[in-house]
Amino acid sequence: xxxxxxxxxxxxxxxxxxxxxxxxxxxxxxxxxxxxxxxxxxxxxxxxxxxxxxxxxxxxxxxxxxxxxxxxxxxxxxxxxxxxxxxxxxxxxxxxxxxxxxxxxxxxxxxxxxxxxxxxxxxxxxxxxxxxxxxxxxxxxxxxxxxxxxxxxxxxxxxxxxxxxxxxxxxxxxxxxxxxxxxxxxxxxxxxxxxxxxxxxxxxxxxxxxxxxxxxxxxxxxxxxxxxxxxxxxxxxxxxxxxxxxxxxxxxxxxxxxxxxxxxxxxxxxxxxxxxxxxxxxxxxxxxxxxxxxxxxxxxxxxxxxxxxxxxxxxxxxxxxxxxxxxxxxxxxxxxxxxxxxxxxxxxxxxxxxxxxxxxxxxxxxxxxxxxxxxxxxxxxxxxxxxxxxxxxxxxxxxxxxxxxxxxxxxxxxxxxxxxxxxxxxxxxxxxxxxxxxxxxxxxxxxxxxxxxxxxxxxxxxxxxxxxxxxxxxxxxxxxxxxxxxxxxxxxxxxxxxxxxxxxxxxxx
Amino acid sequence: xxxxxxxxxxxxxxxxxxxxxxxxxxxxxxxxxxxxxxxxxxxxxxxxxxxxxxxxxxxxxxxxxxxxxxxxxxxxxxxxxxxxxxxxxxxxxxxx
Numbered sequence: 277x278x279x280x281x282x283x284x285x286x287x288x289x290x291x292x293x294x295x296x297x298x299x300x301x302x303x304x305x306x307x308x309x310x311x312x313x314x315x316x317x318x319x320x321x322x323x324x325x326x327x328x329x330x331x332x333x334x335x336x337x338x339x340x341x342x343x344x345x346x347x348x349x350x351x352x353x354x355x356x357x358x359x360x361x362x363x364x365x366x367x368x369x370x371x372x373x374x375x376x377x378x379x380x381x382x383x384x385x386x387x388x389x390x391x392x393x394x395x396x397x398x399x400x401x402x403x404x405x406x407x408x409x410x411x412x413x414x415x416x417x418x419x420x421x422x423x424x425x426x427x428x429x430x431x432x433x434x435x436x437x438x439x440x441x442x443x444x445x446x447x448x449x450x451x452x453x454x455x456x457x458x459x460x461x462x463x464x465x466x467x468x469x470x471x472x473x474x475x476x477x478x479x480x481x482x483x484x485x486x487x488x489x490x491x492x493x494x495x496x497x498x499x500x501x502x503x504x505x506x507x508x509x510x511x512x513x514x515x516x517x518x519x520x521x522x523x524x525x526x527x528x529x530x531x532x533x534x535x536x537x538x539x540x541x542x543x544x545x546x547x548x549x550x551x552x553x554x555x556x557x558x559x560x561x562x563x564x565x566x567x568x569x570x571x572x573x574x575x576x577x578x579x580x581x582x583x584x585x586x587x588x589x590x591x592x593x594x595x596x597x598x599x600x601x602x603x604x605x606x607x608x609x610x611x612x613x614x615x616x617x618x619x620x621x622x623x624x625x626x627x628x629x630x631x632x633x634x635x636x637x638x639x640x641x642x643x644x645x646x647x648x649x650x651x652x653x654x655x656x657x658x659x660x661x662x663x664x665x666x667x668x669x670x671x672x673x674x675x676x677x678x679x680x681x682x683x684x685x686x687x688x689x690x691x692x693x694x695x696x697x698x699x700x701x702x703x704x705x706x707x708x709x710x711x712x713x714x715x716x717x718x719x720x721x722x723x724x725x726x727x728x729x730x731x732x733x734x735x736x737x738x739x740x741x742x743x744x745x746x747x748x749x750x751x752x753x754x755x756x757x758x759x760x761x762x763x764x765x766x767x768x769x770x771x772x773x774x775x776x777x778x779x780x781x782x783x784x785x
Numbered sequence: 786x787x788x789x790x791x792x793x794x795x796x797x798x799x800x801x802x803x804x805x806x807x808x809x810x811x812x813x814x815x816x817x818x819x820x821x822x823x824x825x826x827x828x829x830x831x832x833x834x835x836x837x838x839x840x841x842x843x844x845x846x847x848x849x850x851x852x853x854x855x856x857x858x859x860x861x862x863x864x865x866x867x868x869x870x871x872x873x874x875x876x877x878x879x880x881x
Contacts, residue, residue, distance in 0.1 A: 290853070290872045333867035340854050347858060484862050488798060488827065491861075495826035503826055507800050510861040518867060568824055582864035586793050586879065590866070593881035 294335035299328065302405035314403045320466040322538075323531035327404025330526050334410075334515055341413055345420065348508045352424060355504040360431050369497040369565040371436070371774030372765045375629040376490075376563040377502060378438040379555065381429045382628060383455040385422040386446040390459040391474060392418035398467050407526075410519045414475075417512040428505040436770050438628040441756035445628055448743070449755045450734035451555070451620070453684045457731060458552045462545075464727075468527065469541050475520030477545035480587070483513055484578040486556050492568045493560065528594040535595050544723065546599030547716035551683035558616030561642065562634060570645035571613045580606065601716035604692060610646060611695045614653040619688040621661070622673040626748060628757055630765035633661055649695060656696065670764045676735045681710040681728055682717035689713045705729060795865030795877045796820075796831030804847070805859045811842035827861060835878035836865070 288296065305313055317324065358364075368374070395415035402408045426442075433439040446452045462473040491506030524542075527534045557571035569577070588598045617631070624631040634642060639658075642650045664671045677686035691697045701718040702711045705725040712718040721728045737743050744754025752762070760769030799805045801823065809828055813819055815837055822829040830836065844851045853875050869876040 290870070333870045334854075334857070335870055336854075344854060344857055351858075488862055489824075492824045492827050507826065507861050511800075511857055511859075514857065514860045514863055517863070521866060581794070582796070586795070586864055589793060590879045590881045 290335050293337055294332070297337040298332075298409045299405050310403065314401055316401050316467050317403055320468050320537070322468045322527055322534050324403065325530055327402075327407065329529065330404045330406035330522065332406050332410045332522065333518055336409075336413060336515075341416075345416070348511065349420070349424070352428075352504050352508045356428060356431065356501050359501050364498070364500055365432060365435050366777055367498045371770050372630070372632065373497045373499065373563070373565050374432060374436045374770065375438075375631065375765070376559045377429060377432060377499070378436070378629045379451075379559060380502075381425065381439055382442045382445045382449065383452050383555070385425045386443065387455050387459050388418045388422035388425065390463055392416075392422065394463050394470055394474070398471065401467060407523075410515075410522070414512075414516050414519055417516065421509045421512070424505050424508065428501045431501065435773070437758065437760040437768075440758065444756045449628060450623075450679075451627060453732065453734050454555065455552060457684050458548055461548065461727075471520065471523040472538060472541040473545040473548070475516065476524045477520075477542060478549045479513060479516040480520040481546060481579070481583055482549045482553055483517075484582070485553055485574055487513060488578065489560060489569050489574040490556060493564045493566075496566045496568050497564055524591070525594070528596070539596060540723070542596065543600035544720050547601050547720060548683070550605050551685060551713075551717065554612055554616050554685065557613040558620055561613035561645070562617040562638070567641060572609045572645065575609045600719065601714070604714060604716060607692050608689070610649045611653075611690065614646070614649060614657075615688050615690065616685075618653070618657055619677070619686050622671060623677065623686070625672040625763050626752065626755075628755070628761045630763055630768045630770065632765040633658055633665065652695065672763075676738060678711060679733050679735050680713035680717050681731055681733070682712060682720050684731065684733060685713060687711065687713050792834035793879055794831050794833050795836050795863075795879060796829060797836065797863040797877060798827050798829045798861040799859045800861060801826055801828045807846035808838070808843050808856070808859050810846050812836070812838055815839050815842050835868075835876055838875040840873050
């Protein structure tokens with residue numbers, strides 16, 4: 277037997293492997309026109325001269341992608357198992373914490389699934405192999421996120437209300453039209469706008485505000501599965517941020533005519549995304565029994581410091597300006613969560629979560645986090661709500677709110693600089709009046725009214741008779757609400773269960 | 786006349802766990818004037834200018850081979866840009 281004397285081939289570097297296994301697998305079509313293979317990359321007006329200039333700094337190959345994603349899933353599912361086996365739901369800080377997770381489950385996995393579908397479209401229809409491969413990875417990630425979110429929260433569904441019909445609810449319930457319409461809007465745009473909408477404006481600019489402080493909050497409230505899922509997802513998010521950043525820079529570097537198109541998309545999608553995560557502001561400040569940081573602090577850290585003082589200085593080089601309505605967002609940071617939670621509180625009789633008045637401990641925290649605005653909201657709103665409770669009642673708004681035509685959030689936001697005057701804008705289009713919560717939403721409508729007149733507004737749909745019937749109980753049935761899902765937390769089924777579980781553990785202990 | 790832009794901070798948020806500890810130590814050793822902030826479950830590292838993660842430093846502390854791709858398992862978020870991601874090191878900085 278002879279031993280081969282040849283030396284083994286030198287191992288390729290990461291850069292060579294990436295080039296060989298992604299870019300080098302591409303070919304130029306010879307008997308079919310490029311426009312026939314990639315028919316969707318010209319109608320938006322974005323000019324691309326050289327797709328090979330698209331680089332993925334992660335330099336992932338299929339092999340590396342599979343290896344690390346499998347490891348992430350193994351770690352997550354080990355945690356989920358351990359949590360379920362050890363009856364981890366009993367060691368949450370409080371039962372009411374779960375309300376934040378109900379909104380998360382009802383609103384987010386279907387958005388992840390929409391992202392999965394649209395990135396798989398990009399993975400097929402972008403002309404360049406680098407862009408296609410990064411989109412393919414993100415498409416698979418988004419599917420993983422939808423699945424792992426559902427698996428993670430399924431354990432809680434055995435013990436808490438509001439989680440049984442999240443999929444139906446995400447299609448039907450009024451506050452869930454906020455995320456649904458956001459992804460519908462992005463998914464009906466062209467591929468480049470989608471990339472600026474989701475890849476850049478949402479992933480790079482804003483998702484840190486959804487995942488990082490919120491998942492740190494989960495860690496702080498004993499919610500091990502959500503924390504682990506969140507960080508696992510967020511590690512993919514780093515790649516998604518990079519895809520968004522590569523995408524915007526690629527468009528800007530390819531042709532200077534792309535600049536005004538990209539700027540307008542950025543202006544639009546910053547505001548759309550910012551309004552969407554307003555729900556997170558309410559959850560962070562009011563629904564977590566123990567908080568890591570306030571919305572205001574998270575906004576300063578993850579948006580003002582990182583994006584306005586970091587990223588936008590970088591993009592200045594290409595002529596990009598900070599988003600058009602960014603100052604409005606900065607001005608709102610002191611009041612946003614108060615306003616959002618007040619909307620959730622007064623309409624939670626028609627929701628798949630419960631709310632309650634901030635208790636003494638919550639109020640002390642709110643006062644320290646918002647020394648200027650909390651006392652005003654307390655006296656205008658919560659002291660009154662408390663008086664209703666003291667006299668044996670509970671304030672729910674008996675009417676249906678007017679919704680903003682764009683963000684679909686009830687009109688509860690206020691004029692800049694005056695937190696006590698409700699903001700309302702309107703535009704007339706083809707003889708009909710459309711109302712908006714802010715300059716940002718009005719500006720978005722005025723650019724593309726023919727798109728947004730088609731909005732599926734839950735309140736309008738109820739009045740038109742499309743939601744199960746004319747009364748609130750009819751609509752609640754159509755929403756899929758079950759007894760114990762909606763209303764006030766104190767005295768609710770979740771609350772009673774929580775007390776029962778802990779009373780028996782004290783007795784047995 | 787040339788204008789030099791003032792260096793701006795870049796940073797990375799990592800999961801705070803046993804394996805990441807070695808990475809954090811390596812980054813601390815290789816980056817002067819690093820700011821470290823601990824939050825529940827998260828350790829946030831920021832620095833003016835650029836932040837470098839060296840494979841060799843991480844391997845030395847972990848006591849086993851470590852591919853730079855593995856950094857993805859530790860990372861929750863970042864700001865700045867990956868100006869370099871090679872076998873031997875990762876560099877985060879702003880390009881402009």
